Amino acid sequence: MPAPKLANLELTTRERAALAFYRSHVDEHGRPPTQRALAEHLGVYLSAAQYILRRLVDKRYLSRVSRPVTEYRLRLSPKGRKAPPPTG
Numbered sequence: 001m002p003a004p005k006l007a008n009l010e011l012t013t014r015e016r017a018a019l020a021f022y023r024s025h026v027d028e029h030g031r032p033p034t035q036r037a038l039a040e041h042l043g044v045y046l047s048a049a050q051y052i053l054r055r056l057v058d059k060r061y062l063s064r065v066s067r068p069v070t071e072y073r074l075r076l077s078p079k080g081r082k083a084p085p086p087t088g
Contacts, residue, residue: 011059016086018042018052019061023076032074056080 011019021041025033033041039049053074056062061080 011061011083012055013086014042014044015052015055015059015061016083018049019056019080019083020086022056022062022074023080026076 018038021038022032025031025037035049035053036046038053039046042049042052044052053062057064057074060077061083062074063077065075
């Protein structure tokens with residue numbers, strides 16, 4: 001049986017929390033949070049926050065914005081804007 005595509009997988013609790021923080025930060029400040037701010041908010045190491053962001057891109061809740069090689073930005077995709085807030 002083929003593996004499911006990442007875009008169709010459910011979000012984990014931590015991914016939901018990251019997406020909610022990302023969305024609220026954009027709403028409040030007009031720009032996305034830094035990876036470090038996300039890590040601090042979630043209480044995880046920076047590498048874990050980077051992994052979560054990659055998963056949100058893979059699942060199409062965030063999308064990459066073209067930037068120079070040394071920098072990249074993410075933005076909420078339409079799917080990410082419509083995602084329900086975390087529960088609990």
